[in-house]
Amino acid sequence: MSQPTIESILHEERLFEPSAEFSQAARVKSLDEYKQLYEKAKANPEAFWAELAEKELHWFQKWDTVLDWQPPFAKWFVNGKTNISYNCLDRHLTTWRKNKAALIWEGEPGDSRTLTYAQLHREVCQFANALKSLGVQKGDRVGIYMPMIPEAAIAMLACARIGAAHSVVFGGFSAEALRDRLVDAEAKAVITADGGWRKDAIVPLKDQVDKALADNSAPSVQKVLVVKRTGQEVAMQAERDVWWHELQPKMSADCPAEPMDSEDLLFILYTSGSTGKPKGVVHTTAGYNLYTHITTQWIFDLQDTDVYWCTADVGWITGHSYIVYGPLSNGATTLMYEGAPRASNPGCFWDVIEKYGVTVFYTAPTAIRAFIKMGDEHPNSRNLSSLRLLGTVGEPINPEAWMWYHTVIGGERCPIVDTWWQTETGGIMITALPGAIATKPGSATLPFPGILADVVDLDGNTVGNNEGGYLAVRYPWPGMMRTVYGDPDRFRRTYWEHIPPVDGKYIYFAGDGARCDEDGYFWVMGRVDDVINVAGHRLGTMEIESALVSHPAVAEAAVVGKPDEVKGQDIVAFVTLEGSQTPSEALAKELKQHVVSEIGAIARPGEIRFADALPKTRSGKIMRRLLRSLASGEEVSGDTSTLEDRSVLEKLREGS
Ligand code: WT7
Numbered sequence: 221m222s223q224p225t226i227e228s229i230l231h232e233e234r235l236f237e238p239s240a241e242f243s244q245a246a247r248v249k250s251l252d253e254y255k256q257l258y259e260k261a262k263a264n265p266e267a268f269w270a271e272l273a274e275k276e277l278h279w280f281q282k283w284d285t286v287l288d289w290q291p292p293f294a295k296w297f298v299n300g301k302t303n304i305s306y307n308c309l310d311r312h313l314t315t316w317r318k319n320k321a322a323l324i325w326e327g328e329p330g331d332s333r334t335l336t337y338a339q340l341h342r343e344v345c346q347f348a349n350a351l352k353s354l355g356v357q358k359g360d361r362v363g364i365y366m367p368m369i370p371e372a373a374i375a376m377l378a379c380a381r382i383g384a385a386h387s388v389v390f391g392g393f394s395a396e397a398l399r400d401r402l403v404d405a406e407a408k409a410v411i412t413a414d415g416g417w418r419k420d421a422i423v424p425l426k427d428q429v430d431k432a433l434a435d436n437s438a439p440s441v442q443k444v445l446v447v448k449r450t451g452q453e454v455a456m457q458a459e460r461d462v463w464w465h466e467l468q469p470k471m472s473a474d475c476p477a478e479p480m481d482s483e484d485l486l487f488i489l490y491t492s493g494s495t496g497k498p499k500g501v502v503h504t505t506a507g508y509n510l511y512t513h514i515t516t517q518w519i520f521d522l523q524d525t526d527v528y529w530c531t532a533d534v535g536w537i538t539g540h541s542y543i544v545y546g547p548l549s550n551g552a553t554t555l556m557y558e559g560a561p562r563a564s565n566p567g568c569f570w571d572v573i574e575k576y577g578v579t580v581f582y583t584a585p586t587a588i589r590a591f592i593k594m595g596d597e598h599p600n601s602r603n604l605s606s607l608r609l610l611g612t613v614g615e616p617i618n619p620e621a622w623m624w625y626h627t628v629i630g631g632e633r634c635p636i637v638d639t640w641w642q643t644e645t646g647g648i649m650i651t652a653l654p655g656a657i658a659t660k661p662g663s664a665t666l667p668f669p670g671i672l673a674d675v676v677d678l679d680g681n682t683v684g685n686n687e688g689g690y691l692a693v694r695y696p697w698p699g700m701m702r703t704v705y706g707d708p709d710r711f712r713r714t715y716w717e718h719i720p721p722v723d724g725k726y727i728y729f730a731g732d733g734a735r736c737d738e739d740g741y742f743w744v745m746g747r748v749d750d751v752i753n754v755a756g757h758r759l760g761t762m763e764i765e766s767a768l769v770s771h772p773a774v775a776e777a778a779v780v781g782k783p784d785e786v787k788g789q790d791i792v793a794f795v796t797l798e799g800s801q802t803p804s805e806a807l808a809k810e811l812k813q814h815v816v817s818e819i820g821a822i823a824r825p826g827e828i829r830f831a832d833a834l835p836k837t838r839s840g841k842i843m844r845r846l847l848r849s850l851a852s853g854e855e856v857s858g859d860t861s862t863l864e865d866r867s868v869l870e871k872l873r874e875g876s
Contacts, residue, residue, distance in 0.1 A: 232619060236626070237658045238635045242608070246655020247518050254656040254669070261670035268670055269296070269698055273510050276517075277302060277549075278311050280479040283506070287696065291726035292716040293703065294696040296507035297482040304486060304509045305348075305381035306477035308548035309341040317524075317551045324527070325370045326572050327558040328417035333370060337551070340374070345475035347371075347378035350467045354443040356409050358383030358478055361488065363407040363441070365389045365398055365425055367416020368558040371447045371464065372534045373544045375411045376487075380505075383478040384408075385485040387500070390535025391416050391423055393820040395431035397498075399438050401490050404500055405705065406440040415450035419562045426454040482506035488705045489537055491643040492760035493714060494731075494749035500705030501537075501643050508646050509549060511699025515647040515668060516546030519637055520580050521609055521654050529555035530582040530611075531569065536757075537643040538613055542582060546647070561587050566594035570602035581629075582611035582639075584756040588621045588629075589786045599628050609654055611637040614756030615788045616744055622661035640664040640691075640744050642730060643758075644715065646699030649673060650742050663741045671697055673742065675734050680722040685738050690748060692719060693728040700728070750844065752781035752789050757822045759791070761844075764825065767818035768793060771811055773801045778834050778842045779825070782851040790826035792851035794834055794872075803830035827851075835869055837862040847872075 243249050248257065261268040266286040273283075283300030312318065322337045335343065356362060362384050366372035372388075379386040387405045389398050402410065412429045415422040426446055433441055446454070447464045456463070480486075483504045490498040520528060520542075528547055532538035534556075547554035555576060559568050569591065573581065591599070610630050617625075617638055626636055635654035641647060649671050650664040657665050667673040672694040675683050683689035704711040718729040733745040747753065750761040761779040768777035776796045781789035795811065797803065808828040816824050829851075835843045843863060849856045850872055863869060 232660055232662055235658050235660055236635070238655050239633065242635060243655040245523070246653075247521050248653040248656045251656050251658075254653050254666070257669040258667070262672065265670055265695060265697075269510065272514055273297060273300075273506070273698075276513055277506070277510055278307055283482060289696055291721070292712055292728075293708070294507075294700060295483050296504075296698045297510075300482040300506050301479040302482065302506050302509065303381065303383075303477035303480050304505060304545060304549070305344060305377045307509055307513070308377060308545060309337060309344060310477060312337045312551045313341060315551070320524075320551070321553045322548060323370055323373060324553060324555045324576055325558070326555065326575070327369065331558075335370060340377075340548075342473045343370075343374050344377040344381060345473045346468055346471040347374050347464075348381040348475040349471045350445065350464065351378055351382060351384065351409065352475075353467070353471070354409055354445065354462065356382065356384050356443075359485075360384045360408040361387055361405040363387050363389060363398070363402045363405065363410040365391060365393075365410060365412045365429060366447070366534070367391050367413055367418070367423065367425065367449055368533060368556055369413065369416070369447065369449055370556065371411075371413070373556065376534070376540070376544055377548075380486060381475060381477050383480050383484060385487050387488040387490070388535050388540065389490070390533060390820070390822075391425055392418070392533075392535070392822055394817050395428040396818050397820055398428060399432035400497060401500075402432060402438040402441055404490075404497075405488050407438070408440060409443040409445060410441055411445045411447070413447040413449040414454045415452055417450065417558055419560055420564060422450050422452060424452070424454075430455060430457075480505045483702070487540065489540065489643055491537075492751060492758050492763055494751055494760055495762055496710075498760070498763070499707070499710065499714070502702045502705050503646055503699075504702050507698030507700070509545065511647040511697065512541040512546035513549040515699075516542060516552070517550050518653055519639065519648055519651050519668070520582070520611065522547070522550050522552045522580070524551075526579045527553050527555060527576050527606070528580040528582075529557070529572065529576075529578045531557060531584070531587065532582075532613075537646070541647050561590050561594075563594065566591070567598040567602060570599045570604060573604055573607065574602045577606040579606050580609045580611070581607055582613065584614040585612055585617040585621055586615065586755040586787055588612065588617070588625050592621065592624050593786065596628055604629060604631065607631070607634050609637070610634045611639055613639045613641070613648075615753045616746055617662060619661035626661070635659065638662075638664045640732075640742065644701040644730075645693075645697075646701065649693070649697075650744070660741060663737070663743050665741050667742070675736050675742070676719060676727065678719055680719045680727050683735075686735055688733055688735050688745065690719065691730040691732040691734040691742070691744065693730070694725065752779075752791065754781070754784075754789050754791060754822065755787040759819075759823055763819060764791060764793065764815060764823050767815045767823070768795060768811060770818065771814045773797055773807060774811065776834055778844065778847055780844055780848045780851050782826075782848070784826070791823070792827045792829060792847075793825040794829050794831050794847055794851075796831055796833060829872075831868075831872055833865065833868045833871075835872065836864050838864050
């Protein structure tokens with residue numbers, strides 16, 4: 221139900237035009253205007269981006285070359301000097317925005333706080349000085365493992381201000397996962413909190429940091445800066461651990477932004493792939509700033525009266541680009557919410573919208589589907605009339621959920637931007653511009669100006685309308701990832717070699733299947749690799765398999781996704797046991813818990829299926845296609861002639 225099927229797509233004829241009123245006031249006002257921008261950018265991408273960079277950002281020093289493209293390695297705005305924290309803060313202080321709300325925070329349980337641009341600037345400067353006092357310098361990496369509190373954004377901006385790269389690790393990741401990321405980035409310091417609120421419980425973040433650093437297992441980490449959030453007891457280690465509230469009063473609020481080279485490392489963010497450990501996606505300063513700035517402005521149509529709310533966590537790229545950097549760079553009011561949708565508080569999102577008069581709202585299909593289940597009475601009993609624009613991200617949205625969002629939340633008056641992008645792309649790539657492009661439920665519509673998106677075959681040829689293929693991008697863009705941290709070869713292999721260059725022109729391979737319809741609208745079908753998308757979170761099946769086989773009872777494991785009504789996909793693990801072990805409910809539970817402690821709760825398998833053997837080809841490869849069919853309860857179809865032992869399949873079928 222949750223993924224758009226080919227049938228639903230081919231039969232989708234509904235078209236939703238923005239109202240004349242919306243279009244007139246919009247940043248981009250008509251399809252013609254979009255087409256002109258698109259053609260202009262296509263004809264001369266460098267000139268297009270340079271003009272925007274000049275107009276939209278502050279530079280300490282102008283660049284001398286717009287793009288230096290040594291495929292697959294790009295440099296944008298070469299030799300330019302800028303600072304994203306300056307662009308997000310300082311430049312607004314000389315305007316009326318100085319006393320405008322920059323960050324509205326709605327915390328749990330019942331806490332809230334609003335910071336103006338002047339106040340946010342002050343706190344960022346103090347935090348930056350605190351980092352300096354702890355020995356953090358330009359060029360260092362800093363881990364951030366935080367709940368959704370203003371200090372998470374402050375910490376990111378403080379790092380950027382002094383030229384230290386941040387590596388934010390989602391607070392739902394385990395100590396093990398945190399350690400891997402700190403080690404890979406060779407982080408010098410970690411910023412965390414005593415704890416955070418998540419679904420009515422406290423997450424003991426500082427304890428997890430202690431576990432991650434135990435036995436000197438992340439030796440690069442010298443300092444831990446701890447924000448007091450929940451107030452529970454935590455062990456503070458002398459020399460290493462420092463409370464932020466003890467340091468803050470001593471810190472000067474004067475900390476000029478460091479002029480950074482355009483290509484200086486801004487942050488690393490780890491993401492799952494189909495092989496190996498999570499990759500450190502590298503984003504640099506100027507191109508990322510420009511790309512998040514302009515996409516935020518045009519796609520969310522930001523006006524000075526807007527209250528903009530993106531419900532993501534800052535631990536993911538959506539939080540980086542569209543809670544923190546994009547909105548603040550534009551001088552917008554961005555809202556940050558510590559809570560999460562849950563049965564015990566089925567109206568929580570709608571309360572926040574009503575309380576603050578949210579005008580632009582950006583969330584994930586999985587949240588929309590969860591709210592559909594909780595019942596229309598919750599949104600219907602709140603005043604949502606402030607909303608004027610809606611967005612979705614993270615996974616394909618099924619037309620039913622789209623229509624509910626449009627009708628029940630948007631009151632049939634708000635355009636919906638379905639935004640396709642990835643951690644790697646830095647910002648939104650395929651989306652409607654809300655005043656210009658009519659929408660179809662389930663389609664991300666058209667590429668952003670400057671993005672040469674296409675659907676291709678494995679030779680790089682564009683496929684025909686409504687034929688399935690691979691989502692690809694034919695030209696670099698400023699927000700693109702620059703490399704995999706510490707592993708440029710992996711960057712090349714993962715993104716640039718599945719499709720070989722055509723006439724020397726490199727093509728970016730996104731890992732998604734897609735099709736384009738007769739209007740050029742993109743319909744993204746989901747991953748074509750061994751990556752599954754659970755509730756908008758991207759997980760590599762191999763990572764979960766490695767976690768499972770690290771348990772002594774497990775001999776072999778194969779993990780696949782199966783359709784789930786709310787989460788989009790759920791995790792099913794097929795497991796064979798070591799000789800002396802026998803399957804049981806208790807063991808299944810233990811294995812699920814083991815995955816949680818190895819990776820985090822987001823990777824907890826929905827189902828463990830014990831098997832005598834896994835279906836393999838004669839060359840020993842696990843036949844995931846068969847397992848996927850079995851997990852989804854479908855008939856096993858297609859070619860099974862390479863299956864080595866047919867009885868394995870029979871047994872798995874009987875067992876299910
Ligand atoms: C993958 C990227 C960057 C946003 C958060 C997820 C899927 C994302 C859409 C969309 C269909 C989507 C793709 C993509 N995805 N947005 N609007 N429609 N699929 O970032 O964790 O890097 O995951 O999310 O499969 O490759 P991510």
